[in-house]
Amino acid sequence: MYMLRFFPSRTLALYMARMFLLRSFAILAALVLVLQTLDLLGESGNILAHPGNGDAALWHYVTLRLPQIVARFLPFSVLLGTLVTFVTLNQNSEVISMKAAGASAHQILAPLVVASIGIAATSFVFNERVVVRSTETLNAWQDADYGAIPPDRGIVRNVWVRDGDDLIEAQAAGGRGSGTRLRGVRIFERDGGRLVSILRADRGQPEGDAWRLSTARRFDVTTGKLSDAGSPLVAKEVKPEQFTLASVSPDEKSLGALRLAIADLSAAGRPVGALEAGWWHKIAGPLSSILMPLLGSVAAFGLARSGLLFVRAVIGMVLGFAYFVADNFALAMGNLGAYPPFLAAWAPFILFFLIGEAVLIRSEE
Known part of the structure; x- marks a missing residue:
């Protein structure tokens, strides 16, 4: 019966999920702080070059650029949070204790997968409600050379x-x-x-x-x-x-608005393959957070004292970053028309899901 449970125990599930979330968001905060600082240093000259712009303009740029950085690097943070969590559990022999108690590899991974589903849902809502609006406003501001944005938006x-x-x-x-x-x-x-x-x-x-x-x-x-x-x-x-x-830029439109634009362009006889790939990627992109615990799970298994824990962590990182490379490549091929839109958005997700499952089953054996 223990092997048939989705979670090994409620207490253990909450413990692992809390550890995973705290580490993931701590890493995200550190990444965002560093990357936002570097980005602001590179762009501050252009912002202050416009007459009348000062500290308020710099802070306004930060509020518009910050959501984009968060959305882009959230999956990276989930990957690194997974690796740090599993390395810590492995070093403290907690994974061995869970397996000795009868928990399977999938049960050990389950709390992190459920937590990552919550992260993916939050990421999707955040992209739809915040990121698309900040991207549209920032692009309009940059088109105006960081001057006054024309009042009639949507024109x-x-x-x-x-x-x-x-x-x-x-x-x-x-x-x-x-x-x-x-x-x-x-x-x-x-x-x-x-x-x-x-x-x-x-x-x-x-x-x-x-x-x-x-x-x-x-x-x-x-x-x-x-x-x-x-x-x-x-x-x-x-x-x-x-x-x-x-x-039409997929980054500046919500899921519904982009679908409406695609329908209008299609009715006008315009090519819409790149936009359809972007529409599908608005769904597949946030779901990449669910893959990260699966790809990073290689760091959870194997004896820490074997000396291969660092190698396992590197393998997990390589798998995660390989997914992002494949995802960007497939989306670029979709924009060029070389891949069908659905395939361009979903093929990397499906491929690396199968790779992650194969690694996890192999680890369990």
Whole structure:
């Protein structure tokens, strides 16, 4: 019956989970402190170069950059926390005591896996509620050279769209579908690659399968004359999504918002493979914390006095870092279209889960 229990005992499970969590978050705090300091030192010159920026701007940068660093290095901290926990237990012969009491390797590992599931769930919520917003704000601030961020958030700026031989520029585009609105429109009307005229308008909005411009003026390149063009109907077959979804970053959108953007881009006939890989990775990424106890479990088994404990810890670290390398490589291949989106996000997780299980079963034998 003892072997059929998920945990060896409630007391032991709480003891191991607490030890694992304390070490993981202590390592995370140390990593974040060092990396945030180095990052701030490298970026402080650019921040303070903008007139009016001072200490408050530096602290504002820290609040925006900190969530990104936490999200990126949380799985590393879980891996290192696993290794430190298991090395400590092994050195104190606590693992041997648990196995002598009849606990299997999976039972010894179970408290850490359950704790890591909680970490993965917290990481997912943190990414969705905090990281995407801080990333969007920080990118907008950096695009403004650390100056004042334009107040109308959610607006795509400086969009270029091709309509046959003509080029369309919109200083700003916002909204969705028939509610899309353009501001500062310029249409470079060309004939055989030669610029003929420039049509300017303050605003534009969809009307049928074209766009209705307001207060338009046309500049004729040949004569050099500027004339009133009224409210012409232009750019037939140009879809609103070509303006509003000109640049979509998975890092700046939540799971639901990214899925909506993918659907709009797909309906507009735009390639969405890289975005779909990013969407799947928003789920697979936080789950990497669950793999870390499995990959680091190699440090838990084997006699400490055999002299191979350090080697086992190094093997566990190599397995963990190999997963991150494989994950980044697969995601890059997905962005290039070499891997299907689902495979790019989930193949490393499944592969290293099987590797971790094989190592754990081998250790138990």
